[in-house]
Amino acid sequence: MDKYDVKKAHRQLYAPSAKEFAVVDVPEFRYLAVDGQGDPNTSAAYAQAIEALYGVAYTLKFASKRTLDRDFVVGPLEGLWRADDPAVFLSRDKQAWEWTMLISQPTWITEEMVRSAIDDVAKKKAPPAIDAVRLHTMTEGTSVQILHVGSYDDETPTLDRLHNQYLPEHGLAFNGDHHEIYLSDARRTPPAKLKTILRQPVKPA
Structure with a gap:
């Protein structure tokens, strides 16, 4: 049985350079999603969202394999981040952040x-955020992305380059939420070795 892996099926979107920004075209994807807000390091809602997402994602994986004979690798955790003032991402004012946490799904789900x-999942474990899980479809289109290696809190210089140098120099403006894709397991990876894709949908300024 072939096992679908979104990182391999869309390698150009999940394996960017860590040196240069790249312009990519992101097609329609489907995700499990949970919305929330606040500091992901301290918010109980954030931890509950992640628990519910993974519970549903693995339940879907096993159900797909059992009933459809179609297996897949559970995708990496992803997050959309937004705020009324994008400057809070540079200042790391995490209490002002709103987020939608995501796990991509194959098209047949x-x-x-x-x-x-x-x-x-609700019957077996009843995690607090289970009722907030939904299926979300999104097409980001033209986007700029780069691989960040290091602590999440060390993303600021790269985001500053993106916001204040790369986008203005290339005549581009924001066209959607800041998107992060977490390729590393933060529970098992030293902060200095974390790999995170930073993606920003864009449009002509």
């Missing part, structure tokens, strides 16, 4: 399968 997986 349906709304009905997601609802069934949510019901199964």
